[in-house]
Amino acid sequence: MGIEIKITLNEGLYLKDPQDSVLGRNIIKHSILLLSDLGFEDFNFKKLSLEIGSTESSIYRYFENKHLVLIYLVSWYWEWVAYLIRINTLNINDPKRKLEIIINCFVSASFENPSIDYLDKSKLHSVIIAEGIKVYRTKDVDEEDGKGFFRNYKQLIKTVAGVISEINPTFEYPYVLASNLFEMSNNHIYFAKHLPRLTDISVNGNNVDEVETMLNYFADKLLTSAFRLQ
Amino acid sequence: MGIEIKITLNEGLYLKDPQDSVLGRNIIKHSILLLSDLGFEDFNFKKLSLEIGSTESSIYRYFENKHLVLIYLVSWYWEWVAYLIRINTLNINDPKRKLEIIINCFVSASFENPSIDYLDKSKLHSVIIAEGIKVYRTKDVDEEDGKGFFRNYKQLIKTVAGVISEINPTFEYPYVLASNLFEMSNNHIYFAKHLPRLTDISVNGNNVDEVETMLNYFADKLLTSAFRLQ
DNA sequence: TATTTATGATAGGTTTACTATCATAAATAA
DNA sequence: TTATTTATGATAGTAAACCTATCATAAATA
Numbered sequence: 001m002g003i004e005i006k007i008t009l010n011e012g013l014y015l016k017d018p019q020d021s022v023l024g025r026n027i028i029k030h031s032i033l034l035l036s037d038l039g040f041e042d043f044n045f046k047k048l049s050l051e052i053g054s055t056e057s058s059i060y061r062y063f064e065n066k067h068l069v070l071i072y073l074v075s076w077y078w079e080w081v082a083y084l085i086r087i088n089t090l091n092i093n094d095p096k097r098k099l100e101i102i103i104n105c106f107v108s109a110s111f112e113n114p115s116i117d118y119l120d121k122s123k124l125h126s127v128i129i130a131e132g133i134k135v136y137r138t139k140d141v142d143e144e145d146g147k148g149f150f151r152n153y154k155q156l157i158k159t160v161a162g163v164i165s166e167i168n169p170t171f172e173y174p175y176v177l178a179s180n181l182f183e184m185s186n187n188h189i190y191f192a193k194h195l196p197r198l199t200d201i202s203v204n205g206n207n208v209d210e211v212e213t214m215l216n217y218f219a220d221k222l223l224t225s226a227f228r229l230q
Numbered sequence: 231m232g233i234e235i236k237i238t239l240n241e242g243l244y245l246k247d248p249q250d251s252v253l254g255r256n257i258i259k260h261s262i263l264l265l266s267d268l269g270f271e272d273f274n275f276k277k278l279s280l281e282i283g284s285t286e287s288s289i290y291r292y293f294e295n296k297h298l299v300l301i302y303l304v305s306w307y308w309e310w311v312a313y314l315i316r317i318n319t320l321n322i323n324d325p326k327r328k329l330e331i332i333i334n335c336f337v338s339a340s341f342e343n344p345s346i347d348y349l350d351k352s353k354l355h356s357v358i359i360a361e362g363i364k365v366y367r368t369k370d371v372d373e374e375d376g377k378g379f380f381r382n383y384k385q386l387i388k389t390v391a392g393v394i395s396e397i398n399p400t401f402e403y404p405y406v407l408a409s410n411l412f413e414m415s416n417n418h419i420y421f422a423k424h425l426p427r428l429t430d431i432s433v434n435g436n437n438v439d440e441v442e443t444m445l446n447y448f449a450d451k452l453l454t455s456a457f458r459l460q
Numbered sequence: 461t462a463t464t465t466a467t468g469a470t471a472g473g474t475t476t477a478c479t480a481t482c483a484t485a486a487a488t489a490a
Numbered sequence: 491t492t493a494t495t496t497a498t499g500a501t502a503g504t505a506a507a508c509c510t511a512t513c514a515t516a517a518a519t520a
Contacts, residue, residue, distance in 0.1 A: 039369035139269035154427040179428045197384040198409040
């Protein structure tokens with residue numbers, strides 16, 4: 001009933017699509033909860049199966065290993081952010097305004113509707129902030145990139161870089177800025193919480209306004225000509 | 231004979247100072263080589279002991295686990311970069327010039343003298359680029375921060391933030407910029423090698439000039455008033 | 461010469477990661 | 491309807507990773 005969103009991901013990520021069964025959706029749901037509680041290193045399929053009330057072998061029928069579960073979740077998040085950007089920038093022509101919307105999606109993708117019952121987007125966002133970088137910082141990065149596992153991240157960054165180039169066609173680093181805005185968003189939310197001496201930002205509860213303001217300031221400073229009066 | 235450099239690190243990182251014995255120095259040396267070859271996930275004390283011609287139990291007398299070895303190496307690197315910045319900015323008064331020197335240290339800390347036989351700084355730099363972020367992206371971050379394991383990183387960032395504030399005392403995000411320049415340096419060297427569609431930079435062999443130019447451009451754009459003619 | 465210290469050798473225990481097999485209930489096809 | 495396929499659970503088991511403990515011995519120090 002109502003509108004249903006189904007995000008499709010690279011088929012190489014799973015052995016069996018977890019979105020198609022109760023057990024599969026439970027794997028996704030409790031992976032997010034457990035990853036958020038334990039962190040990636042202490043998370044494993046044994047604990048996950050106990051949480052779900054299933055067995056290790058059943059989970060292995062969906063995912064080869066926990067690393068692929070993480071890539072699956074992160075890919076889902078990337079697609080979700082790309083979707084949010086798409087619908088929120090519809091009918092917006094000013095690229096500066098578009099970039100502001102993009103930045104808003106980066107910092108608070110978790111607080112948007114519509115909701116999907118088996119996927120707590122707020123918890124997913126904290127998993128991305130704490131663990132997201134681990135998907136591509138491994139020895140297998142080249143092999144996994146070859147399988148297209150990071151294609152949707154690259155697509156997301158390409159979209160953002162396009163908007164950046166619209167704002168300032170002479171700017172030489174649209175991809176650097178695009179990927180950096182995304183990484184900074186996650187980094188400084190993390191720093192604010194765990195290593196506050198590495199940032200000027202503070203985050204109170206779920207209030208990430210300071211991060212948003214900061215990213216807008218950085219983007220504006222970098223893209224606005226030094227000669228323009230503001 | 232000659233000048234010897236000894237970097238002292240937080241004593242909580244090790245059970246026994248690896249710099250004080252042949253075996254200890256071998257642990258450091260071969261940890262760097264193995265981490266660079268295998269990555270953190272596939273690295274373990276069994277493989278390390280075989281490489282050295284020692285035993286697992288002997289290595290456990292120096293470090294509690296491989297995560298602490300990584301923190302040890304990363305801390306050593308942070309101290310080393312701080313040292314390089316200190317000596318290379320001696321007698322330099324212009325803070326803009328100081329920041330240029332800092333950026334140069336960030337991107338190419340591996341190619342400076344003097345050399346320490348048991349520590350391949352070029353290999354260490356690639357370990358930092360690929361694995362460095364893993365030291366503080368774990369569930370134990372708060373506990374380990376409480377033990378002071380990240381104090382020298384925070385000190386390094388504080389120094390850089392100080393120079394940034396010298397350049398522009400009204401700039402609101404000195405710590406964000408300082409930590410971001412460091413992280414961007416490692417990130418984009420990594421991207422250039424493994425995920426080139428996330429950056430505009432290319433790195434040929436050990437030539438990181440483009441990264442250096444990019445970081446200088448970002449810093450300059452952010453810190454120079456919009457009204458100043460350049 | 462006696463004692464402490466560092467290392468190696470060896471063993472073992474626990475957990476993690478993963479594979480395989482079989483039983484059964486549910487869904488689907490004939 | 492009955493037959494068959496499919497999904498899951500139950501159970502077992504292996505190899506490696508992670509970590510601790512004990513003992514022997516050689517080197518360094520008292």
